[in-house]
Amino acid sequence: MSEQKARSTFDPSGVGTNKRSKELGKIYVWELPVRIFHWLNVVAIVVLMITGIYIANPFVSASIPEDAYYSFLMGWVRYIHFFAAFLFTANLLFRLYWVYKGNTFAKSNPFRISFWKETWETIKHYLFLPNKKKHYIGHNTLAQLSYWIFIGLGSIIMMFTGFYLFFEPQLASFFGGFFSKLGLIFGGNSFSIRSWHHLVAWGYMVFMVVHIYMAFREDWLSRNGTMSSIVTGYKTEKEEDIEEKGKQAEGDKSA
Amino acid sequence: MLKTKQATVYEEALARGFSRRDFLKMCTTLAATMGLSFKDTDKVVHAMESNSRIPVIWLELQSCSGCSESFIRSTHPKAESVLLEMISLEYSEVLSAAAGHQLEEAMANVLQQYSGEYVLVVEGSVSDDEFITIGGRSAKSILEEAVKGAKMVISYGSCASWGGIPAANPNPTNGVPITKFIKDKPVILVPGCPPIAEVMTGVIAHIITFGEIPELDHLGRPKAFYRHRIHDKCNRRAYFDAGLFAESFDDVGAKQGYCLYKLGCVGPTTFSSCAEMRWNGGTSYPIQSGNPCIGCTEKGFWDNGPFYTRRAKIPGTQTTINPEKVGLAVTGATLAGVAVHAGVTAVVKKKNESSEERGES
Numbered sequence A: 001m002s003e004q005k006a007r008s009t010f011d012p013s014g015v016g017t018n019k020r021s022k023e024l025g026k027i028y029v030w031e032l033p034v035r036i037f038h039w040l041n042v043v044a045i046v047v048l049m050i051t052g053i054y055i056a057n058p059f060v061s062a063s064i065p066e067d068a069y070y071s072f073l074m075g076w077v078r079y080i081h082f083f084a085a086f087l088f089t090a091n092l093l094f095r096l097y098w099v100y101k102g103n104t105f106a107k108s109n110p111f112r113i114s115f116w117k118e119t120w121e122t123i124k125h126y127l128f129l130p131n132k133k134k135h136y137i138g139h140n141t142l143a144q145l146s147y148w149i150f151i152g153l154g155s156i157i158m159m160f161t162g163f164y165l166f167f168e169p170q171l172a173s174f175f176g177g178f179f180s181k182l183g184l185i186f187g188g189n190s191f192s193i194r195s196w197h198h199l200v201a202w203g204y205m206v207f208m209v210v211h212i213y214m215a216f217r218e219d220w221l222s223r224n225g226t227m228s229s230i231v232t233g234y235k236t237e238k239e240e241d242i243e244e245k246g247k248q249a250e251g252d253k254s255a
Numbered sequence B: 001m002l003k004t005k006q007a008t009v010y011e012e013a014l015a016r017g018f019s020r021r022d023f024l025k026m027c028t029t030l031a032a033t034m035g036l037s038f039k040d041t042d043k044v045v046h047a048m049e050s051n052s053r054i055p056v057i058w059l060e061l062q063s064c065s066g067c068s069e070s071f072i073r074s075t076h077p078k079a080e081s082v083l084l085e086m087i088s089l090e091y092s093e094v095l096s097a098a099a100g101h102q103l104e105e106a107m108a109n110v111l112q113q114y115s116g117e118y119v120l121v122v123e124g125s126v127s128d129d130e131f132i133t134i135g136g137r138s139a140k141s142i143l144e145e146a147v148k149g150a151k152m153v154i155s156y157g158s159c160a161s162w163g164g165i166p167a168a169n170p171n172p173t174n175g176v177p178i179t180k181f182i183k184d185k186p187v188i189l190v191p192g193c194p195p196i197a198e199v200m201t202g203v204i205a206h207i208i209t210f211g212e213i214p215e216l217d218h219l220g221r222p223k224a225f226y227r228h229r230i231h232d233k234c235n236r237r238a239y240f241d242a243g244l245f246a247e248s249f250d251d252v253g254a255k256q257g258y259c260l261y262k263l264g265c266v267g268p269t270t271f272s273s274c275a276e277m278r279w280n281g282g283t284s285y286p287i288q289s290g291n292p293c294i295g296c297t298e299k300g301f302w303d304n305g306p307f308y309t310r311r312a313k314i315p316g317t318q319t320t321i322n323p324e325k326v327g328l329a330v331t332g333a334t335l336a337g338v339a340v341h342a343g344v345t346a347v348v349k350k351k352n353e354s355s356e357e358r359g360e361s
C-alpha cells in the first residue's frame, strides 16, 4: 500500500484521489457452502427469534378455549424452536470448520495486531473521521469482529444456555448433566441461565439491523454488487484490488 | 436433654408405645418419602432397628423460623415421630423447653459429648457480626464452632442455602449463605422458603438410614427432592402446552385452571417437589390453589424480579428487566441510529461527489 496517507474524511471506495485504473473484474468471494450457511442461518435465526419471543411472552392464545385437549399451540411453537435450534447448531459447527477449510474471505484471525489496527481505522471510517481504512473485497475487520462476537460468541452462549434449557426436564441424563455443569458459567441456576438466553437473543436483533444496513450501504457506495454477492457469490471489484487479494491469498497459503 | 444410653430408633419407638406394626408402617412411609423403591423398605427397617437416634443441633441465624415451623408440620412421617424417635434434637431455639444459660450450656455439652457424630442443621443466613448475637456471641462464631465437630451439615431453607431474603438487594446486613464458612464438611442444601416438611424429614431419614449424605445435584441439593422442575410436573402444564393462559387473576382462564405463565409463574425455572409431594400432607400447593409459583427454592429468590411478571436478570447484578420490552426499545434505538447514519452518509456522499466534480472541472 503505497498510498497510505490519511485520506479525506470520507472515501467510500477507499481508493482516494490517486488515479488508478478503473477496470472492473468479477471475483468469487463467497463460496457455495458459505452462502448456504448464511441463508440457513437467516432462516434459523428468524424462526428462532419469532418462536422464542412467543415462548417468552405468548402473544396469542389458542383459539379453542375450555379444554387443553384440542390445541397444542405452545407445544408446536416449542417444537419448531427446537428443530430450528438443532439446524442452527449444526450449521454453525459447519461454519466453524469452514473458517479453516474455506477461501481467504471465509477466514478471520483476530490474533494479529494488524487486525485491531484495521478495526480501529474502520471504526473511524464509519464515524466519518479521517482514517486509513483500506478497501476490503470480503469483510472489513470490524465486520469480522462483529461476526466473532455475535455469530461466534453469541451463538455459543445461545447454544449452551439453550441446550441447558432443552435438557432441563432431565438433568439426571447424560446431556442434562453435561449442560448443567456448563451452566455454572452462566450463574448455575435456571433463572440466570434463562436470563442469558433472553438477553443475548435481543443482541441478535441489534446485530441483524446493523448487518443488513451495512450490507445495503456498502452496495450503494461501492457499487460492487454486495447484495447480490450473497446469492451469486461474485462481487465486481477493480482488477488491482483483485490482484492484490490474489497475492495475499498466496501469502496466506504459504504462511 | 442429655442422653447417656443410646437406644436404637426401634427401641425408642417401642418405649413410646408403638407396636411393631406401627413401626413398620413408619418405615414404609419413610422409604416412600425418600424416593426408595418398595423393596428397599427392609433397608430402612434394618437401619431403624440397629441405629441409634442421631443427635441434631439446630441453629437459627438470620431466619424467620419458618423452616422450623414447616418442619413440625410434617405428616409423613409425623413430626413428633421424627423429633422423638428418629433424632434427638439437642439444641433448638424454637422447640426447646429450656432457655437462656441452661440452653447454651446444653449446647456446649453436646458439642463435646457428640463431637464428630451430630448433624448440624442450620436455618438462616450469616450476617456481619454486629447484626446477630446469640448468648452474646456472633452468628459466625457460633456457626464455626458448631461446624467443627459436625458429621455433616444440613442447610434448611433458602436463607442458609443461598442467602435468601436477608441477602436480597440491598443486603443491609451483608448476609451470606452458610456454605461460605463451611469448607471441609459435607453440606446438604435443602432450599425453600420454607422447604416442604416432608422434604426436610426425608433428608433426615436418609441420613439415619444410610449414615451418609443423599445423592446431590450439581448445586448441592438432594436429587431425590430437587431433580424436577415444577413446570414439568405441574397440574396446569397441559394448558401451557395448549397455549391457554390466564391473563389476570379474575378472568375466565383463571377460573378454568389455565396455566399461570403470563401471571409471572416461575415454575419453569424452579426445582422443587411441590408439584409431586405438595404441601400440608399432600393437600395442595401454590399453583394448584391459583397462585403462580414464586420460585422460593431458587438461588437469588427475592432478587429475581417482582412476583407477578416475567423478567430476566442482567448477569452479575441484582437488576431484572423485561427482556422483550427492553429488547424492542434497544432494537428501535438501533434502527434510529442506523437511519441517522444513513442520512449522514448520504449528505457526505453528495458533498464528496460535488467537490470531486468541481475538482475535475
Ligand code: SF4
Pocket: B230, B231, B232, B234, B235, B236, B237, B238, B240, B258, B259, B260, B261, B265, B266, B267, B268, B287, B292, B293
Ligand atoms: S402454571 Fe407455572 S409451572 Fe404450571 S405449567 Fe404454567 S408456567 Fe408451568
